[in-house]
Amino acid sequence: MKVTAITLRPGNVIEYNGKLCVVTKYEIIQPGKGNSVIQVEVRDIRGGSKDNIRYRTQETVERLRLEQDDYQYLYAGDDDLHTFMHLGSYEQIEISGELIGEPKKFLQEGMTVSIETYEGEPLGVQLPAQVTMTIVEADPVVKGQTASSSYKPAILENGVRVLVPPHIESGTRIIVRTEDSSYVERAKD
Numbered sequence: 415m416k417v418t419a420i421t422l423r424p425g426n427v428i429e430y431n432g433k434l435c436v437v438t439k440y441e442i443i444q445p446g447k448g449n450s451v452i453q454v455e456v457r458d459i460r461g462g463s464k465d466n467i468r469y470r471t472q473e474t475v476e477r478l479r480l481e482q483d484d485y486q487y488l489y490a491g492d493d494d495l496h497t498f499m500h501l502g503s504y505e506q507i508e509i510s511g512e513l514i515g516e517p518k519k520f521l522q523e524g525m526t527v528s529i530e531t532y533e534g535e536p537l538g539v540q541l542p543a544q545v546t547m548t549i550v551e552a553d554p555v556v557k558g559q560t561a562s563s564s565y566k567p568a569i570l571e572n573g574v575r576v577l578v579p580p581h582i583e584s585g586t587r588i589i590v591r592t593e594d595s596s597y598v599e600r601a602k603d
Contacts, residue, residue, distance in 0.1 A: 419469035
């Protein structure tokens with residue numbers, strides 16, 4: 415879809431030199447003399463390289479629409495490939511762990527995730543913001559520690575280390591933020 419360059423915002427995906435690029439920053443520059451321009455910082459979705467592009471504000475740019483669908487996580491296979499099933503068509507796709515990134519350690523069987531695709535090619539996987547996990551190992555409470563001032567290390571069922579309040583014991587189910595592996599609260603189940 416063709417749009418004027420001045421309407422580009424962070425998160426928009428454009429085609430630039432045959433590459434899919436996501437807009438990360440933009441700045442409208444109005445010189446004292448001449449026409450206004452928009453300077454856009456973009457990151458190549460596939461390669462990861464960054465670039466700065468200048469457009470005249472009335473110039474048209476090809477903005478792409480990515481499809482976002484819900485998939486159910488099935489299992490991790492060989493060679494760090496993860497299998498997902500489309501919730502509507504039941505088609506299965508395999509995505510490399512590298513594309514999923516660091517949050518892949520929180521994938522659980524049956525979890526619903528959102529996968530962004532362009533012309534059938536997966537570009538990114540979005541996990542739920544929070545997941546419920548069980549603590550398998552937690553350090554004992556040190557006498558004199560208060561609940562408000564300090565946290566202790568604990569290990570989750572997937573091997574990830576998190577800092578939890580002193581009252582959390584081994585075997586407790588907690589809610590963890592997937593983007594930074596931080597403790598949110600004790601699970602209410």
